[in-house]
Amino acid sequence: MVSETCQPLYKRVLLKVSxxxxxxxxxxxxxxxxxxxxxxxxxxxxxxGIEICLVVGGGNIFRGLSGASRGMDRVSADYMGMxxxxxxxxxxxxxxxKENLSAHVLSAISMSPICExxxxxxxxxxxxxxxxxxxxxxxxxxxxxxxxxxxxRASETKCDVILKGTKVDGVYSDDPKKDLSAKRxxxxxxxxxxxxxxxxxxxxxxxLAAENKIPILVFSxxxxxxxxxxxxxxxxxxxxx
Numbered sequence: 065m066v067s068e069t070c071q072p073l074y075k076r077v078l079l080k081v082s083x084x085x086x087x088x089x090x091x092x093x094x095x096x097x098x099x100x101x102x103x104x105x106x107x108x109x110x111x112x113g114i115e116i117c118l119v120v121g122g123g124n125i126f127r128g129l130s131g132a133s134r135g136m137d138r139v140s141a142d143y144m145g146m147x148x149x150x151x152x153x154x155x156x157x158x159x160x161x162k163e164n165l166s167a168h169v170l171s172a173i174s175m176s177p178i179c180e181x182x183x184x185x186x187x188x189x190x191x192x193x194x195x196x197x198x199x200x201x202x203x204x205x206x207x208x209x210x211x212x213x214x215x216x217r218a219s220e221t222k223c224d225v226i227l228k229g230t231k232v233d234g235v236y237s238d239d240p241k242k243d244l245s246a247k248r249x250x251x252x253x254x255x256x257x258x259x260x261x262x263x264x265x266x267x268x269x270x271x272l273a274a275e276n277k278i279p280i281l282v283f284s285x286x287x288x289x290x291x292x293x294x295x296x297x298x299x300x301x302x303x304x305x
């Protein structure tokens with residue numbers, strides 16, 4: 065029996081997990097503590113009956129733009145970044161399985177037998193069946209970020225909200241690590257984000273979320289029960305709507 069104070073605000077959610085958040089306290093790659101904490105949140109939210117879709121970034125392993133800035137072909141670099149997201153997705157799936165959570169990795173790029181190809185109808189069916197869907201491979205096309213992939217997948221799977229897990233507890237006027245006077249926003253409109261050129265998600269992702277009227281919550285993955293609290297409307301986060 066779930067108490068009224070634990071009633072979730074959303075039925076179907078999409079969590080965008082940035083690669084940087086998965087680094088945790090490590091200098092590179094994956095922090096097991098972050099993965100374990102994330103999966104514990106997933107486990108609790110499944111008890112509440114929430115349908116969960118994830119879109120995973122790959123910046124903890126390889127970022128396409130970074131490779132292109134060093135002389136690599138942009139298309140090849142972006143595809144390398146997509147492969148990094150698959151590694152992260154498989155890692156999350158593995159930790160889900162350890163906790164007896166049924167999770168399916170759906171990739172925008174065909175990678176059988178490693179994972180399934182993404183299909184929106186299949187994804188929605190898995191969600192209805194109570195399974196966790198982990199989307200990898202970005203949009204499957206170069207020049208698009210995983211933020212755009214998150215907004216696209218949320219629209220396709222009819223999610224009620226996009227939750228972006230990062231290393232900071234919301235959206236700031238500037239990088240709070242570089243500017244201690246940076247202002248933290250509690251709420252923003254989609255228009256605010258675009259006009260202020262706030263570096264929370266790219267313009268395509270924000271526009272797509274606005275068009276489909278999907279709110280975005282930005283919160284820190286570095287805190288215990290962060291994802292759980294955001295879904296329940298607790299803790300620190302910035303709401304964009």
